[in-house]
Amino acid sequence: MSERVLNILITSFPRILGQGLLVTIPLTVISFALALIIAVICAMVQIADVKGLKQIVRFYIWIIRGTPLLVQLYLVYFGLPDLGVALPAFPCAVAVFALNEGAYCAETVRAAIEAVPRGQMEAGYCVGMSYIQIMRRIVLPQAFRTAFPPLSNSLISMVKDTSLAANITVTEMFMTTQRVAGRTYEHLALYAEVALIYLIFCTVITWLQRLGEKKLNAMNGGNVIRA
Amino acid sequence: MLEVKGLRKSFGGSEILKGVDLSIGKGDVLAVLGPSGGGKTTLLRCLNFLERADAGTMTFLDRTMDMPGSGKKDIAAYRRHTAFVFQSFNLFANKTALQNVTEGLIVARKMARAEAEARAMAALERVGLADKRDAYPSQLSGGQQQRVAIARAVAGEPDIIFFDEPTSALDPELIGGVLDVIRALAEDGMTMIVVTHEVNFARNVSTRVLFMDGGKALAEEPTAAFFQEQKLERIQSFLRSLDRKEGEL
Ligand SMILES: Nc1ncnc2c1ncn2[C@@H]1O[C@H](COP(=O)(O)OP(=O)(O)OP(=O)(O)O)[C@@H](O)[C@H]1O
Ligand SMILES: [Mg+2]
Numbered sequence: 001m002s003e004r005v006l007n008i009l010i011t012s013f014p015r016i017l018g019q020g021l022l023v024t025i026p027l028t029v030i031s032f033a034l035a036l037i038i039a040v041i042c043a044m045v046q047i048a049d050v051k052g053l054k055q056i057v058r059f060y061i062w063i064i065r066g067t068p069l070l071v072q073l074y075l076v077y078f079g080l081p082d083l084g085v086a087l088p089a090f091p092c093a094v095a096v097f098a099l100n101e102g103a104y105c106a107e108t109v110r111a112a113i114e115a116v117p118r119g120q121m122e123a124g125y126c127v128g129m130s131y132i133q134i135m136r137r138i139v140l141p142q143a144f145r146t147a148f149p150p151l152s153n154s155l156i157s158m159v160k161d162t163s164l165a166a167n168i169t170v171t172e173m174f175m176t177t178q179r180v181a182g183r184t185y186e187h188l189a190l191y192a193e194v195a196l197i198y199l200i201f202c203t204v205i206t207w208l209q210r211l212g213e214k215k216l217n218a219m220n221g222g223n224v225i226r227a
Numbered sequence: 228m229l230e231v232k233g234l235r236k237s238f239g240g241s242e243i244l245k246g247v248d249l250s251i252g253k254g255d256v257l258a259v260l261g262p263s264g265g266g267k268t269t270l271l272r273c274l275n276f277l278e279r280a281d282a283g284t285m286t287f288l289d290r291t292m293d294m295p296g297s298g299k300k301d302i303a304a305y306r307r308h309t310a311f312v313f314q315s316f317n318l319f320a321n322k323t324a325l326q327n328v329t330e331g332l333i334v335a336r337k338m339a340r341a342e343a344e345a346r347a348m349a350a351l352e353r354v355g356l357a358d359k360r361d362a363y364p365s366q367l368s369g370g371q372q373q374r375v376a377i378a379r380a381v382a383g384e385p386d387i388i389f390f391d392e393p394t395s396a397l398d399p400e401l402i403g404g405v406l407d408v409i410r411a412l413a414e415d416g417m418t419m420i421v422v423t424h425e426v427n428f429a430r431n432v433s434t435r436v437l438f439m440d441g442g443k444a445l446a447e448e449p450t451a452a453f454f455q456e457q458k459l460e461r462i463q464s465f466l467r468s469l470d471r472k473e474g475e476l
Contacts, residue, residue, distance in 0.1 A: 117317075119313060119315055119317035120317060120319060120320065122277050122311075122313070122317060123311075123313065123317035123318070123319065124319075125277065125306065126275060126277070126306060126309075126310060126311035127306075127310070127330060127331025127335055127379065127383060128303065128306050128307050128331050128335030128336060128383070129330070129331060129334055129335045130303070130335075133334050133335070137330070137334060138319050138321065138322075138330075141321045142320055142321050145321075219321070220320065220321050220363060220365070
């Protein structure tokens with residue numbers, strides 16, 4: 001490797017990583033938190049069979065899962081201004097990522113809630129608890145344990161998908177890399193570098209996932225997933 | 228104390244309960260016997276509104292309710308006086324033994340934590356599991372889980388407890404311990420309805436027997452009369468078949 005390339009890599013590294021910490025990570029964390037809220041609400045609406053709302057939720061999930069994320073980003077960022085709704089790039093990306101991931105996570109959460117044995121709900125009723133109380137204190141915590149690995153998976157996907165936000169002018173890690181590469185023409189080295197940073201981020205999440213699973217297991221006396 | 232008249236329940240067109248009457252006084256232990264599929268579980272579930280009856284009236288502590296029409300509030304109030312013990316225990320998997328018992332007291336009855344825990348410990352002591360207070364259900368044997376479930380039932384100080392085959396899911400060597408706990412409750416004067424296949428338990432502990440077959444109560448009478456002066460051929464042959472099974476063991 002020439003000294004020039006090495007120099008470019010060394011000077012660009014803190015810049016790219018910095019954008020990662022300042023933009024990619026916040027974008028991921030905020031979007032994913034909102035996605036989880038959307039997911040739990042959508043899952044509950046479907047499970048509690050709320051008339052009318054349930055159809056809206058199914059429709060929303062159908063639209064989101066049936067169209068590409070990139071197209072959704074373009075629709076909202078470049079399309080909505082035609083209707084007079086012009087959002088700045090970052091909030092726009094947050095909205096699209098949250099709505100997109102929310103639809104997928106809704107199915108994960110719904111499946112996890114449905115996997116909690118019916119008897120848990122019935123036992124709750126028999127000690128006098130209400131539907132909401134049982135959901136919050138008994139069913140959702142158990143469902144969360146089941147949903148935790150697939151949700152971690154979604155989070156990992158999302159870290160990488162945020163690179164699509166470069167297309168709507170959000171200067172996250174990938175766009176920063178593109179700029180440096182455009183100026184220096186060191187494509188191979190720079191894209192390898194940003195790939196490595198994504199890999200580091202995802203490795204940290206995987207590691208946090210293991211930690212989280214251990215903690216959740218301890219809180220449930222070893223294994224919760226039983227018939 | 229609890230009287231039910233004309234209880235009917237269908238699942239998808241087939242009638243499972245075809246007009247069942249029963250009545251139980253304070254301190255009675257009603258054993259529900261009968262062949263598999265006779266509707267015993269369905270009866271018990273209807274009695275605690277886990278299943279909504281299609282027809283029937285219930286009089287409980289001098290209040291009469293129309294079973295299909297009763298509202299959420301009435302059911303919630305009724306459930307504060309009753310408890311249910313399931314065949315498959317149904318302990319809250321994410322709660323310790325102690326929390327399983329306190330959960331309903333604290334959350335549903337708004338009892339102060341300290342008071343709830345004191346009461347829960349007394350209940351766990353009663354079933355001999357005070358030392359397992361911090362164990363999760365997955366760390367307990369089936370018999371221990373069922374005894375915690377009974378402690379959970381007792382802690383609410385119900386007027387009546389429903390048991391649905393409390394020992395059917397247990398290994399043979401664990402059955403005795405659970406039956407002993409239920410027997411002790413009976414001796415303390417607890418009113419109970421117990422669906423069971425343990426005929427000896429029914430004979431020795433219950434005060435009355437209800438025999439269910441094909442969705443009907445073929446007999447509802449004092450235990451002594453049921454076992455000693457049984458006139459119905461259907462019931463005699465059921466009891467004989469059980470004797471045979473026990474003989475084989
Ligand atoms: N939720 C349900 N949906 C449809 N059919 C049901 C349902 N619950 C029970 N049944 C039917 O009702 C009948 C009576 O069932 P039930 O469980 O009450 O019998 P049981 O007397 O408790 O039998 P066992 O001794 O085997 O426990 C059975 O034929 C069963 O298939
Ligand atoms: Mg049954």
